[in-house]
Amino acid sequence: MAERQFERLETLAAHAGEGPVPPTTRPVSMPIYQTSVFAFPDLETVEEVYNGRSPAYLYSRMAHPNARALEEAYAALEGAEDAMATASGMAAIFAVFFSLLSPGDHLICSRELYGGTYSLLAEHLGRWGIATDYVDTTDLGAVEAAIRPETRMIFVEAITNPTVQVADLPALSRLAFRRGLWLVVDNTFATPYLLRPLEHGADLVVISATKFLGGHSDLTGGLVAGSRALIDRIRRCHVVTGATPDPFAAWLCLRGMKTLHLRLERQSQNALALAWFLSRHPWVEAVHYPGLPSHPQSELARRLLPRGAGGILSFAVRGDEEAAGRVIRSLRLASLVPSLGDVTTTVSHPASTSHRTLPPETRAQLGITPNLIRVSVGTEAVEEILADFEAALATLG
């Protein structure tokens, strides 16, 4: 393109300040490409790019450098051929269902499922003729019994929300392979630091980057990772539904991921200490944490999660919803938020937030009772976390 020189204020207002950075040095931190579109030098280049002969960014809904950098980093962490970034975890889950399933298809999901995923399937994809069975995916026989000729996919959360059940991915992937089904794993709670589902035979992994992956409660995002062929197929569909992450969110996520291992290591240690403390407390009825020997899947957790059992635990207080409310109100360090995965310790009340859309009988079967509190353990000093829960539980005595 010819060099451009303008004089009039109106033209300068629109065009001044477009100068390139001299290429002698490079930015250490990835720049934020806050642009919705990229300019071509000429029509010949337009032809080259649209014919796929020259790689280039065109339009940020389709692809942009910050999303691509995030995708490459996440694919590397998951040990995947490729990944695709989305505007939220739900957008990643939707992209997988919408691109791989068709009317008449059937999928099998865990009974214990994030409420948003459940609503997507039960209230929306059902209208498009995609049927779902919700089974206890810790029971392999139940999963196998639910398979029909039109079943295409098994969808599980690697560590479930909020009673932290661990999915037996090696066994599920053997079953999925034998029956010609896709195994899709939501890795939001474990993250690739604790568990890499593709190594255990999953076809795809999805994640809400809003939680531990980003790690600071400052972005909404999601990703899908898997083989290049599957990611290409999902991306073709995703690009036209438009749920691309914006450049700043993608940049924030990439920055957060740089400390993923440090955060998760500390969060797992702190969560184990809090789980032990709670398990001995007279005002605590039950503690769910796969790092405790009393957890029904502690053996599986030791095998699948050798680096630690993660930052999430849940516990039921002795008493009803009012007692849970009193404990939550009395916490000083931990705040009440309908999310998780932050560097600060947070609590939530699943029955009234994340799992309120589940049928009440399913909630009861899963142990998502009104006295259950979920804790996302942060990176703070462990003695101050324990002291906060000790003081809050003392209000019940």
Ligand SMILES: Cc1ncc(COP(=O)(O)O)c(C=O)c1O
């Ligand atoms: C396990 C799990 N998967 C998916 C999601 C959805 O992620 P997002 O809120 O980023 O859309 C959540 C949100 O809480 C979740 O807990």
